[in-house]
Amino acid sequence: MSEGVKKVSGNGRKMIELMSPAGSLEGAKLAFDAGADIVYAGVKNLSMRPKRVEFDQNLGELIDYAHGRGRKVYATTNVCPKPSDIPLFEKRMAEVSALGADAVIVSDPWVMEHVRDNYPDLPIHASIMTSVVNAEAARFYKERGAGMVVVSRSLGDLDEIRRIKDEVNVDLEVFVHGGICYMYDGDCYMSSYWRQKRDFDPDLGVFRLFGQNNTKGECQLICKRDCALTADGEELAKGRLMRRPDDVGLDRLPAYIDIGVRVLKIEGRAMSLNYIAEATKLYRQAIDLYYVDPERWTMLEEWRPAIDQLIEERLDYEKTWHIG
Amino acid sequence: MIPMSLSIEFVACLPNKKTFEGVDAGGFADIFDGFYLGQPYCLKSAGNFLCNHDDLRAVVGALRGLGKKAYLTTPAISKGKDLTMVRKAITAAVAAGIDGIEAHDVGVFRILRNEFPGVPAHVGNFANVYNEKTAALYKRLGAARIAPSNELTGEELAIVTAVEGVEFARPVHGPLPLGMAYACLLRRAGDGETVDPCRQQCATEHFMELDGWRMRSVGTSVLMGEDYCLVEHLAGLLSAGVSTMRLETYFDFPERITALGKIYRRALDDALAGRAADREQIAAVRALTTAGLCNGWHFGQSGREYVGRGEKSVG
Numbered sequence: 001m002s003e004g005v006k007k008v009s010g011n012g013r014k015m016i017e018l019m020s021p022a023g024s025l026e027g028a029k030l031a032f033d034a035g036a037d038i039v040y041a042g043v044k045n046l047s048m049r050p051k052r053v054e055f056d057q058n059l060g061e062l063i064d065y066a067h068g069r070g071r072k073v074y075a076t077t078n079v080c081p082k083p084s085d086i087p088l089f090e091k092r093m094a095e096v097s098a099l100g101a102d103a104v105i106v107s108d109p110w111v112m113e114h115v116r117d118n119y120p121d122l123p124i125h126a127s128i129m130t131s132v133v134n135a136e137a138a139r140f141y142k143e144r145g146a147g148m149v150v151v152s153r154s155l156g157d158l159d160e161i162r163r164i165k166d167e168v169n170v171d172l173e174v175f176v177h178g179g180i181c182y183m184y185d186g187d188c189y190m191s192s193y194w195r196q197k198r199d200f201d202p203d204l205g206v207f208r209l210f211g212q213n214n215t216k217g218e219c220q221l222i223c224k225r226d227c228a229l230t231a232d233g234e235e236l237a238k239g240r241l242m243r244r245p246d247d248v249g250l251d252r253l254p255a256y257i258d259i260g261v262r263v264l265k266i267e268g269r270a271m272s273l274n275y276i277a278e279a280t281k282l283y284r285q286a287i288d289l290y291y292v293d294p295e296r297w298t299m300l301e302e303w304r305p306a307i308d309q310l311i312e313e314r315l316d317y318e319k320t321w322h323i324g
Numbered sequence: 325m326i327p328m329s330l331s332i333e334f335v336a337c338l339p340n341k342k343t344f345e346g347v348d349a350g351g352f353a354d355i356f357d358g359f360y361l362g363q364p365y366c367l368k369s370a371g372n373f374l375c376n377h378d379d380l381r382a383v384v385g386a387l388r389g390l391g392k393k394a395y396l397t398t399p400a401i402s403k404g405k406d407l408t409m410v411r412k413a414i415t416a417a418v419a420a421g422i423d424g425i426e427a428h429d430v431g432v433f434r435i436l437r438n439e440f441p442g443v444p445a446h447v448g449n450f451a452n453v454y455n456e457k458t459a460a461l462y463k464r465l466g467a468a469r470i471a472p473s474n475e476l477t478g479e480e481l482a483i484v485t486a487v488e489g490v491e492f493a494r495p496v497h498g499p500l501p502l503g504m505a506y507a508c509l510l511r512r513a514g515d516g517e518t519v520d521p522c523r524q525q526c527a528t529e530h531f532m533e534l535d536g537w538r539m540r541s542v543g544t545s546v547l548m549g550e551d552y553c554l555v556e557h558l559a560g561l562l563s564a565g566v567s568t569m570r571l572e573t574y575f576d577f578p579e580r581i582t583a584l585g586k587i588y589r590r591a592l593d594d595a596l597a598g599r600a601a602d603r604e605q606i607a608a609v610r611a612l613t614t615a616g617l618c619n620g621w622h623f624g625q626s627g628r629e630y631v632g633r634g635e636k637s638v639g
Contacts (some may be wrong), residue, residue, distance in 0.1 A: 045500060049637075080452050080454040080455075080473070081455050081457075082454050082476065082480055083454075083455045083480050083483040083484065084480075086455060086456075086457060087456070106452070107452075108452075108455075108458055109430070109458060109461055110455065110457040110458040110460075110461045113461065115400065121554070130430075131401065132431075133401060133402065133403045133404065133429075133431075134402055134403060134404040134406075134407055134429070134431040134436045135404055135431070136407065136430075136431030136432070136435055137429060137430050137431030138431075139431075139432070140430040140433070140434045141430070154506035155403070156407075156506070157403070160403060160404045160405065164404070178408055180504065181506075182503075182505055183503035183504055183505055183506070183546070184401055184503070184504045184505075184506065186452060186469055187400065187450055187452075187503055187504045188502070188503035188504075189474070189475055189501070189502045189503060189627070190502045190503055190539065190546065192475060192621060192626070192627055193502050193539070193548060193620075193626065193627035193628055194537060194626065194627075194628065195626050196621065196624070196625065196627065197625045197626070198624055209477075209624055215454060215473075222534070223628060225534055226535075227532045227533060227534045227536070228532070228533040229509070229510075229529045229530060229531070229532060229533075229541065230530065230533055231528045231529065231530045231531070232528065232529075236530075241509065241532070242505075244506070244533075254515060265332060268487050302629075318620070
């Protein structure tokens with residue numbers, strides 16, 4: 001386990017950590033260069049993103065690279081295993097533990113207990129896919145072994161996040177920037193309703209189902225598409241009705257720090273290298289400035305062009321993103 | 325082969341007292357074994373048992389008087405600020421003699437086990453039980469009944485239901501949920517300026533049309549565009565060990581609930597007697613829908629397709 005290099009600010013306060021997405025080794029290096037304390041990286045076939053942005057043999061290389069610089073890697077294994085996936089999960093958890101990942105991000109409670117019971121030195125984080133929106137749910141996952149809980153992106157209520165932190169002795173992680181789903185994470189089945197197919201998976205050497213968001217991480221971005229709302233044959237509204245604006249949580253930074261949130265997380269493992277680097281730079285600067293003078297910290301106008309550029313890039317990405 | 329020990333229940337879902345009264349007027353004694361009460365998608369839905377506890381107590385009492393089972397469902401998503409109401413609803417249901425309470429949110433499940441340990445806890449489909457290990461975990465934590473993920477195929481379901489000592493439920497008809505939205509789309513589509521009160525909007529069937537296919541919108545949730553239908557495949561569910569067959573009728577009219585109930589009750593009796601489903605049953609179900617039929621992910625297909633005996637189609 002490594003210790004991050006930016007743990008304590010100049011005035012002695014424990015600093016909030018910044019976590020960036022890693023869709024490739026190159027992306028992870030850029031994120032670290034831009035100031036990320038941690039990157040999260042998908043484990044092959046087990047994470048909620050396309051296979052092309054997951055790590056396989058190179059996960060160990062990433063972990064070694066990060067640890068060599070005092071940074072951390074959280075291994076993302078947050079799909080829900082179906083019965084046939086159980087052996088694969090057991091195998092991968094052993095590998096992730098042996099590689100020395102700093103934590104494993106999980107959504108299924110059995111997987112949590114499996115890690116807790118078999119790899120006690122591997123910290124467990126309850127994934128965004130658990131949709132934690134209340135303190136009782138955070139307690140449930142803590143009892144399964146989670147030391148960190150990622151609160152739902154749809155919670156949107158700082159008081160509720162504070163209540164979870166105050167009532168449950170567990171670290172919290174929040175998504176602070178990036179794309180955001182129309183549905184509660186982990187409770188969306190639109191992709192597989194639209195399209196699912198049984199096909200040969202050369203990676204696993206078996207036939208399996210593709211197009212399942214909850215179980216296989218192959219979201220089809222249904223909520224980002226054009227649609228029409230109709231009733232009795234009449235069109236009531238048209239457009240990207242389910243699309244939510246990108247989350248830009250810079251202005252919430254002081255509140256998150258005040259609440260005691262441990263990690264701020266940038267979304268976007270499938271985004272470009274430039275996107276990851278620029279988003280990381282932006283939030284790194286904001287965090288560092290906060291700790292220099294918390295009382296006078298404010299949103300800077302000079303950040304606006306960078307924010308606009310990030311939003312623009314995501315819109316372009318959504319227009320072209322198709323996996324099947 | 326149907327397991328000898330299987331105690332079968334055929335149930336439907338009722339959001340409010342008005343719907344119960346309609347179903348009661350049509351007569352359900354020979355059709356349903358019980359009901360799940362409450363609407364889990366929106367607390368603001370008209371007359372929702374979850375917020376109308378006098379209605380809840382009255383209907384639980386009525387069902388018990390008739391020798392039928394009464395279960396309470398709880399919100400699919402329960403924010404912390406909603407838990408006070410959830411606790412009140414559970415307390416009212418328990419006082420009225422409820423037979424079990426369904427939790428979709430693991431926080432609500434934890435409340436049930438810790439604060440109401442004497443009440444059978446059911447794990448709802450939004451809890452995402454996808455495998456036998458997770459089912460066994462919930463059993464160990466005290467679950468009496470589990471509704472595994474609707475995304476499981478029939479073959480996968482049979483692996484999960486092999487876990488002993490806990491009952492398993494499966495929807496057999498109705499538009500299944502495709503997700504819980506962070507906000508009401510029916511209000512959002514009009515930039516929050518709804519012409520009608522929101523409950524009036526919910527009374528109208530809304531569709532989300534997407535490039536040749538569609539889903540239903542009920543505001544805070546998106547449902548299948550077609551009606552999920554397993555009327556031809558009940559024998560397979562029984563063989564798999566599914567003991568609770570459920571009509572997902574949160575948005576149905578009482579007359580249709582009764583009509584569907586009659587068809588499925590006969591199909592279930594046939595399946596229990598070893599008789600194959602007949603063409604009349606599927607035709608009768610088709611006659612009751614204008615939205616088309618699908619059977620979700622049961623056969624590993626796209627959820628909106630329909631796989632019947634010797635046929636596969638969309639809608």
